[in-house]
Structures are given as C-alpha cells and as structure tokens.
Amino acid sequence: MKMTDRKKGLGLFVGLAMCLTGVMVWASSAGPGISPDEALARLKQGNDRYVSGKAEHPRADKQRREETATKGQHPIAAVIGCSDSRGPVEIIFDQGIGDVFVIRVAGNVANADEVGSAEYAVEHLGAPVIVVLGHTSCGAVTAVAKGAHLGGSLPPLVKNINTAVAKVKKADPKLADQALVDAAIKANVWQSIEDLFKTSPDIRKFAKEGKIKLVGAMYHLDSGQVDWMGQHPDQAKFLGAAAQAAPAKKTD
Numbered sequence: 073m074k075m076t077d078r079k080k081g082l083g084l085f086v087g088l089a090m091c092l093t094g095v096m097v098w099a100s101s102a103g104p105g106i107s108p109d110e111a112l113a114r115l116k117q118g119n120d121r122y123v124s125g126k127a128e129h130p131r132a133d134k135q136r137r138e139e140t141a142t143k144g145q146h147p148i149a150a151v152i153g154c155s156d157s158r159g160p161v162e163i164i165f166d167q168g169i170g171d172v173f174v175i176r177v178a179g180n181v182a183n184a185d186e187v188g189s190a191e192y193a194v195e196h197l198g199a200p201v202i203v204v205l206g207h208t209s210c211g212a213v214t215a216v217a218k219g220a221h222l223g224g225s226l227p228p229l230v231k232n233i234n235t236a237v238a239k240v241k242k243a244d245p246k247l248a249d250q251a252l253v254d255a256a257i258k259a260n261v262w263q264s265i266e267d268l269f270k271t272s273p274d275i276r277k278f279a280k281e282g283k284i285k286l287v288g289a290m291y292h293l294d295s296g297q298v299d300w301m302g303q304h305p306d307q308a309k310f311l312g313a314a315a316q317a318a319p320a321k322k323t324d
C-alpha cells in the first residue's frame with residue numbers, strides 16, 4: 073500500500089510539474105500580443121520621437137524594472153545591430169526595459185550565435201519581428217570593403233561581410249571608395265537576413281506562417297534617422313527553397 077501511495081504521489085507530482093512547465097512555456101512564448109506590423113509601427117514611432125528630439129524614454133523606471141523582473145519579458149522585436157557605440161538600439165527606437173531583444177555584434181552579422189539568439193527571441197519570447205539594423209560609416213564593413221588586414225578572431229567574424237562585399241563588387245566592378253562602402257553596408261544587411269533564413273529552419277517556418285517579419289533597416293549616425301529597407305527582395309525564394317528542400321533533387 074505504501075509503495076502504491078508513493079507512486080500515486082509521484083505521479084501527481086510529475087503531472088503537476090508538467091502542468092506548471094506547460095504554463096511557464098505558454099507564458100514565456102505568449103509574446104507581446106501584437107502583430108509584426110504593429111511592432112514595426114511602434115519602432116518607427118519611437119525613432120520619429122528620437123529624431124525630432126521628443127524622445128519619451130518610456131518604461132525605464134523602477135516600476136517597469138520590477139514588473140519585468142518578476143513577470144518576464146515580452147519584447148516587441150529582436151534587433152541584430154552593430155556594436156558601434158553610436159548606435160544604442162533602445163535609445164534610437166525610444167524603447168524601454170523589456171521592449172527590445174538586442175543582439176549586437178560588430179558588423180551586425182548573423183553567424184551561429186546571432187541566429188541562435190534571434191531564434192530564442194522568436195520561439196521562446198514571442199517577438200513578432202526581427203530587424204537587421206546596419207548603420208552608416210560601419211567600421212567593420214568598411215574594413216572588409218577596403219581590404220584591410222584583419223587578424224586575431226576577426227576573420228571568422230567578418231566571413232559573411234566578405235560574401236556581401238564580393239556580391240557588390242560582382243554586381244558593379246566599377247564601384248570604389250565611399251560608393252563601394254555604402255553599397256557594401258546595405259548589402260551586408262541583406263546578407264544577414266539571408267543568413268538568418270538559410271541557416272534557421274525555425275525562422276523560415278515562423279516567417280512562412282506569418283508569425284514573424286524579418287526586415288532590414290539603416291541607421292544614420294548623423295541624423296538619427298532609421299531608413300526602413302523592408303523585407304529581403306529574395307525572401308519568397310528563400311522560403312520557397314526551404315519548402316522544397318526535403319524532396320529529391322530535380323532531374324532536369
């Protein structure tokens with residue numbers, strides 16, 4: 073009898089634990105409860121306030137800190153931005169604590185760590201948007217575009233920037249100097265979005281289901297303005313290729 077009671081007790085405990093785990097998973101993936109378009113609108117409005125000198129610095133007080141510490145985070149977006157000290161993401165979008173899941177890395181690249189972080193934001197926190205945010209005068213992209221020697225751990229970091237620069241040079245071999253750098257900075261934003269799609273089946277799945285949007289954006293260091301580049305021109309191809317990845321190869 074004792075063993076049976078213990079088993080019952082254990083079963084009850086396991087069942088309760090599973091329920092609680094389920095509730096926790098549900099709570100953490102519930103997200104902010106807004107659509108991708110609404111999230112983008114909030115980021116645009118925040119940047120407008122910042123540019124016009126009317127930033128509100130919202131949700132940055134003690135109450136918000138305590139609320140997010142105890143109730144968890146439901147960021148409205150994941151932003152992959154450059155580590156450049158002149159592009160602080162929460163400030164330029166006039167957002168507060170718990171509003172933006174920020175992934176900053178030199179050259180706003182999307183290597184495994186950045187893709188994994190974006191997946192976490194989307195799958196576990198319910199962020200409806202991933203923004204890849206490039207910026208004018210990006211040192212990392214400029215160094216690659218100008219063929220600077222990069223030692224130490226930098227070569228693997230800029231691997232994907234190399235790809236972006238190569239595409240720009242191939243498309244227009246005459247590009248040089250600032251024009252080349254500017255084109256490479258833009259191409260590098262597209263490259264990160266392409267890398268997110270190509271390396272993450274989960275991000276492709278969420279995008280296909282319309283649960284998330286991936287957009288590019290460009291931050292202007294001088295004006296503070298964020299120009300929105302929209303979705304990747306080849307997004308349909310990336311998502312279509314993903315859908316056809318499993319079947320056998322085409323015979324033609």
Ligand SMILES: [Zn+2]
Binds near residue numbers: 154155156210212
């Ligand atoms: Zn940069």
